[in-house]
Amino acid sequence: MAIHVIDHPLVQHKLGLMRQQGISTKSFRELASEVGTLLTYEATKTLELADTAITGWQGNELTVKSIKGKKITVVPILRAGLGMLDGVMHLIPGAKVSVVGLERNEETLEPVPYFEKLVGNIDERLSLVIDPMLATGGSMIATLDMLKKAGCTQIKVIVLVAAPEGIDKTLAAHPDVDIYTASLDSHLNEKGYIVPGLGDAGDKIFGTV
Ligand SMILES: O=P(O)(O)OC[C@H]1O[C@H](OP(=O)(O)OP(=O)(O)O)[C@H](O)[C@@H]1O
Ligand SMILES: O=c1cc[nH]c(=O)[nH]1
Numbered sequence: 497m498a499i500h501v502i503d504h505p506l507v508q509h510k511l512g513l514m515r516q517q518g519i520s521t522k523s524f525r526e527l528a529s530e531v532g533t534l535l536t537y538e539a540t541k542t543l544e545l546a547d548t549a550i551t552g553w554q555g556n557e558l559t560v561k562s563i564k565g566k567k568i569t570v571v572p573i574l575r576a577g578l579g580m581l582d583g584v585m586h587l588i589p590g591a592k593v594s595v596v597g598l599e600r601n602e603e604t605l606e607p608v609p610y611f612e613k614l615v616g617n618i619d620e621r622l623s624l625v626i627d628p629m630l631a632t633g634g635s636m637i638a639t640l641d642m643l644k645k646a647g648c649t650q651i652k653v654i655v656l657v658a659a660p661e662g663i664d665k666t667l668a669a670h671p672d673v674d675i676y677t678a679s680l681d682s683h684l685n686e687k688g689y690i691v692p693g694l695g696d697a698g699d700k701i702f703g704t705v
């Protein structure tokens with residue numbers, strides 16, 4: 497479908513803080529979660545509403561709006577996607593979580609799948625895939641392939657930063673998917689890292705470097 501770059505001042509300010517050299521694990525983690533919340537707000541903007549009858553505070557009949565039938569599963573891509581999970585669940589606490597594990601081979605840049613635990617009835621759910629980084633697009637495309645193979649037909653992607661190369665590849669492979677991001681950065685460097693990017697998001701979230 498399309499890429500949506502969210503230029504809300506809070507998103508841009510927080511993303512700017514994340515780009516600072518030497519940022520602490522604590523700050524990076526907090527900001528990843530906060531930007532995750534803000535991007536989720538934007539990504540859920542198009543959820544359909546239905547009229548629901550309730551009894552109001554005065555005992556009278558009222559019609560209010562509620563989110564229509566659509567069940568949601570949040571899909572963090574291990575490891576780094578876990579850094580956004582709390583922030584996303586903050587807005588949709590009832591969502592079920594489907595976990596996929598993929599690690600990019602840093603020589604070939606190909607994704608290597610190592611874990612898949614999807615919730616039941618995924619064909620009836622909207623999947624919200626979360627990962628801080630979309631670089632070559634390999635990990636995202638493999639995840640979308642996995643979800644579609646399991647029967648999922650409605651998918652939105654939320655990433656903190658994306659590279660144009662990866663976005664083009666992902667949208668070419670999965671033109672039906674909407675991608676929400678805080679930034680479409682300049683390009684990939686010779687090692688497949690996003691420039692200016694955030695560096696290695698997984699390592700920064702888990703404190704492994
Ligand atoms: O678009 P791509 O070129 O596939 O790169 C992006 C992927 O790389 C990172 O994960 P990584 O493989 O480093 O695993 P980690 O989250 O365990 O650190 C990132 O979180 C994405 O999943
Ligand atoms: O820039 C990048 C690319 C892949 N994975 C990351 O963590 N950062």
Ligand SMILES: [Mg+2]
Pocket residue numbers: 576696697698699
């Ligand atoms: Mg990593």
